[in-house]
Amino acid sequence: MDEISLIRRFWEPLGRAVTHPAVREGIGNDGAVIRCEPGQDAVVAVDTLVEGVHFPATIDPYALGWRALAVNLSDLAAMGAEPVCYTLALTLPRADEDWLEAFSGGLRDLSVRHGIQLVGGDTTRGPLTITIQVQGRVPSGTAMRRGGAAPGDRVCVSGSLGSAGEALKWLDTSPGNNPDVRAVLARYFYPQPRLALGGWLRERGVAAIDVSDGLVSDLGQLLGEAGRGARLDYAALPIAPELATLAGSQARKLAASAGDDYELCFLWPLALGEVPESTDEGVPLTVIGEVEAEPGVRLMDGNDPVELAYGGYSHFSGGANDDS
Structure with a gap:
């Protein structure tokens, strides 16, 4: 399976599983187009998961898809942000269709639960590595930040x-x-x-x-x-x-x-x-x-x-x- 076939079979359907109103253009272009509404701030976070460092080689691919997105959504939660969209950069040792079906299933189920849309990414060959970048939004000036602690809190x-x-x-x-x-x-x-x-x-x-x-x-x-x-x-x-x-x-x-x-x-x-x-x-x-x-x-x-x-x-x- 070549890269184009992989995108069409797994990532394009995943990108259609959620349709967020802030996304003008998603998968299928050189870049995603996201509407920046007045009075809103964008919140962006990214995490990379590497086999043998962040997860065992024996992990079920469905669980890996869920976990890879969940750890990024947790960063949005810590900022008080509403999820909007995400990108996926996936490095694979080989294009195993059964593995990809399960992995994309874990991503899909969690993305549907929280209403976050896949809008693009990249797929390459190499040691199994997953990088997800998430984007959320908050009313301007309200994102939760570190610091500001006072004695007695x-x-x-x-x-x-x-x-x-x-x-x-x-x-x-x-x-x-x-x-x-x-x-x-x-x-x-x-x-x-x-x-x-x-x-x-x-x-x-x-x-x-x-x-x-x-x-x-x-x-x-x-x-x-x-x-x-x-x-x-x-x-x-x-x-x-x-x-x-x-x-x-x-x-x-x-x-x-x-x-x-x-x-x-x-x-x-x-x-x-x-x-x-x-x-x-x-x-x-x-x-x-x-x-x-x-x-x-x-x-x-x-x-x-x-x-x-x-x-x-x-x-x-x-x-x-x-x-x-």
Whole structure:
């Protein structure tokens, strides 16, 4: 199958699966044409996933399509943006039609769920690598940004943490009939971008970040722009029952340091009152700590500091991610 045939069979139908009103021209031209409406700002994010680094070679291609788009949508959620469109640059070792059918199916199902349209990209031969760029929009001047933290702001997270980190131990095994293993693997393979929550937080003017590299590492980035720190309550970190069963006493250390959960961590000013216990969609919201004037993130179990052997994922430094 040559490149033109591949585009016509897989990418053009995928580009028609969602028709966003802001897209004037999509697949079929040298470039996409997107309408920029008055009073709106564009939000653009991009992620690259490399086989053996970001996902195992044995991953189901449907799950890979879902995951590749989900991690990018999570960035839009952290900015409070509404999804509009995306491009796909796919490098393949070979044009396997069955693999492409499943991979495009994962992309299609998540794109339809969130109303985001494929508008173009590129397909080349080489080691399996996926780059997706997403574009969203927000009312002008309202995008959520890092920084702006004030002492007393409550540190909060959505959902639960650590399950995707536990899943890494099970990627090369069969879950069989173990529901706990299946549950943590689902958290890794099928992230749920918190787009509705992101929009709700944007309307309240809070700061947020998605938990991709580990809570302590990502929170440090969120606070660093303001020169603030935070004290976190180790016992308050939300964990799912299946993580508690599988990881035991290590469950909350995974919640503090493991990445790939793609929940939102956000700062809730005291002026906004009490933090709701959940979103309208039923996603739990948990207060896990408080912003302090002293820089640095301090993880405390009562009056005792908790030391983490692993501070968060980084491609190059081997420590906390530097977001470079």
